[in-house]
Amino acid sequence: MPSDQTPWRPIPEDVSLATVAARAGVSVSTVSRIVNGEMRRASPATVARVLEAVEAVGYRPNPVGRALKRGQSQLVAMIAANLDNPAMATIASSTEAALREAGYVMVLCDTHDRPELQDEYLEAMRAQMVSGYVLVAAVPSPGLSELSASRAPAVFVNRRNPGGSGAFVGIDDRAAGATVADYFIDRGRRALAVVFPRLGSSASRDRASGFLARLRERGWADEAIIQAAGDGRSHLQIGYDAGSRIFVGSDAPDAILSVSDQIAYGLNRRALECGLKIPDDCELVSIDGTPLNQWVAPWLKSIEIPYALYGAEIVAGLQLIWRGAPFGERLLPCKFG
Amino acid sequence: MPSDQTPWRPIPEDVSLATVAARAGVSVSTVSRIVNGEMRRASPATVARVLEAVEAVGYRPNPVGRALKRGQSQLVAMIAANLDNPAMATIASSTEAALREAGYVMVLCDTHDRPELQDEYLEAMRAQMVSGYVLVAAVPSPGLSELSASRAPAVFVNRRNPGGSGAFVGIDDRAAGATVADYFIDRGRRALAVVFPRLGSSASRDRASGFLARLRERGWADEAIIQAAGDGRSHLQIGYDAGSRIFVGSDAPDAILSVSDQIAYGLNRRALECGLKIPDDCELVSIDGTPLNQWVAPWLKSIEIPYALYGAEIVAGLQLIWRGAPFGERLLPCKFG
DNA sequence: GACAGATTGGCAAACGTTTGCCAATGTCAC
């Protein structure tokens, strides 16, 4: 609980519409209208006088007063599953930049993948009268259903809306999986494996199933492919555990698709412990491809998801929705290399 | 610019003090007082009736109205230099959790280390009437000076207030550097180096100078130690570039202190390219020690900074300041391993 | 000179909250 006896108060934003109005010798309403660009409601002379006064006293509209009146703040909520994941941090960073550019302020919430916390945040953000929601890897929850039903402006990122439709920014996960399948086949790999979280997002699932589907198309039997699903929250651990199962015995794969960088890190660690060298003994391809890889994991080949571009797309999506235009989904192109 | 013709409006928080007041048959003021815990202003019967009504209609105070009246919102601004850095992401994540716990909402701003942007954000946050500021690796700027002068509640993290005093959460950087110096000496290392950013923060400087000072204490001449200062924003690149200078020639060091993980990543990459193996050919110790290291950089030994604990300390600091208590600095203990 | 119509600008209410002040009622002692 915040202390009730706060000795410090923010410097009162001593310059308000009233200050400007007084200086320009007009009423508050006139200033408000001019500040909001409604120029036709005043004579050019008045407009000039008001703008001069605005400049002179350094007036900046108070977002709180405005929010109260308009019933909507300049805040946009980003509700992310796990900030500690570098991919999410990059998304957060680029979104923040794009929002600022558009005149909004980002509020960041980390749900740690927990539905109750997600709902708590959704409620809190609604109370803050946020203008929109950015849901990064949202989990199913009652509050999320309500949100969908309320038609509030929301953009889902990475994971589609678990319960229904909604604007989406991400990549073509199935195609990404398929690309890796083609790559492995064309390289003459014979023993394939795919590692993914058992309780994963739509994204994880689609990547794995796109991979398997393409293999099937090209004549591989499902049984020929090792599928290692891992439990738990940490992709690192999932990868490590999967490695424990995959790398033992004589039928170790010679090529593995890991649906995320972190799973690949875990796999590599276990591979090292088993005396296997990647990529020499077993090729490893992940889908993520954060820039850090080239520094700390040069052994990892990746489908590179352009997370740094997400922010711009997300904000473009929000803006479309705000003006009532439809925004289905935006799948960004990936580089494979 | 946000569209002016927004078709969607947040569901009006249809339940306000007035709703509760009507249902309980009392005035708005009474409800307000009771909701704020001022129980003595009403008879037990009234209190009960009001609380029942609050429950029944599901009343939640509107933070915007409250902020406008109080001149202070429940928002706390975190102004960080670079979210893409995993250490900062961890700090952001833990701070966010601690703030939520305390009933606050975190607004995240990424300055990309640019003073103008930092000032823009400081101004914007002031306009939002935030309750406090968390400045992670703040850079010197006019706005920051103003902030210090205004005595606004602020906690500096990692880097001390570049212009003056202020609450600080971090580690004992000089001691960390000294620890590494002792370690190298005790391990019998003979050719030492330290790599740091030329235009670094107080933290980087202190780590390097703590290292050098301890070496001096123990009889090493400054000239005997390779000091590689790097330019630029990216620590990865700084490390890589420093490696280019350090690893060539015959007098390569057998032990290096890197003041951050990322510099160490860059160093390692360059070492590999030079055919050197870490830690066999050259021991590398960094100060940071993010958990990711054990997965992707097992070759790296680190002073581990407990970033995940920062959030709690930061919020504790803010709360002390809010209630007028002094909060100088809090140096967290590090693990070396 | 009068009237229609456009132009210009102010009044006041409203958003949801907090809080100083006052009014009404109750309690007690004399």
Added chain:
DNA sequence: GTGACATTGGCAAACGTTTGCCAATCTGTC
């Protein structure tokens, strides 16, 4: 019965903004 005093609760203003509506002035035409 009267006065002092505590208890209980409401009125109304204020925070900074937006906006519907009305009033005043101006422009032009007959």
